[in-house]
Amino acid sequence: MTQEHAHATPEAPQVTVRGEGRLDVDPELARIGVTVTARGTDRTAALADLTRRNAQVLDLLKAQGDAVSTLETGSFSIAPELGRRGRGERVQAYRGRVRVTAELTDFTVLGELVTRLADLELTSVDGPWWALRPDSPAYAEARRLAVTEAVARARAYAEALGTSLASLLELSDAGLARPGIPMPRDFAGAPVAFAAEGVGETPPLDLEPQRQTVTAEVVARFTMRPPAL
Template sequence: MTHEATPQPYGTPEVPRVAVCGEARIEVDPEIARIGITVSARGTDRRSALEDLTRRNTAVLDLIKGYGDPVEKLETGTFSITPELTRHGRGERVRAYHGRVTVTAELNDFTTLGELTTRLADLELTSVDGPWWALRPTSPAHGQARRQAVLEAVQRAREYAEALGANLSALVELADLGAENASPYPQAGGAMRTMAFSAAEDATAPPLDLEPQRQTVYAQVNARFTMTPPQL
């Protein structure tokens, strides 16, 4: 009865191994953009603040939904009604109520994004934050970066082997260390642009001309190859 030889985790003089790292970094245009909308209201009693907040929130949602397919995602985030107490006097007396609701929208059409952002900023007590540029998780750019990283690993290993007068003979291992794009929602100072506007009294402002920020996609692999005996 014969047993097949167990592969060794290291090379031998007859079958040397070479280990390399392949990296790739590419820049591509973003595919989607996200904006954050905050709707506010203030009233002397809780009901009036809530009614104003509901009315303004409905106006925001109707406006965004009216753009149809360019809006890929629309989500309501936090909601709050907070009492404001008087600063002087005895007891806890409520001076006013402040309401706030946040909404996020994700768009794939950047011309629509500029128009929508301007129209949202024209609404009563409504502020807009963003945009945050990003790629979809399924973007082909991720695969492109991974392929480039593998090609670089093969080329690097081949150059090492040729420097020893040898040739690559087989791939032993290929380890994916991750391929990821730059943070889709950067912090201030990066790709994020913050806009805060109150209601406009004049005619509707022209659409904003937003310049998309290119996204960096990074991939890295570790590869191990066997090669022919070197000519030392």
């Protein structure tokens, strides 16, 4: 007899059940990644182009106001590219890159925003990654549904024995599944990517938010009134 069931007796039988709560809800956040690049034979000119393009991206994101809740520069790099011919280390060009991440709470501006970002020179956009807020009410609701199912399941077992539940001995959280794919640090291989060069006035993309599934599991242990077997 395990310690968990050490106090189970014919006068106080126990039942242990698992309950699950599952919800499909609309996302609350959309994360996008923007990569700005520049390349040129002159280091100073390449850096100037990178700075200008990065400023255009930041200005466009900041212009969205409260729709963009988080804006971060992830990384910056500029490095020489060496020529493949010749014995010396001859610099052929300089390549620079800046990565920016943004988190949006207003999806009505998302389609136009990613289209305008992708329309910028040597700029690519990855995403969106749909998610819920860390404190989303959906998590609490999933837990409540899990507890409700655990009680109902335990009561069904008790009723099958012709008796009823007496008291709750233990309730433990077996896990909470948080939806959404975290945005990778490196945008390569992202699920969706947008890029355009000099395409002019491009119609906004129609991006439909992806529903999020939240699941919670609990394990509950009850005592039952002695059944008449």
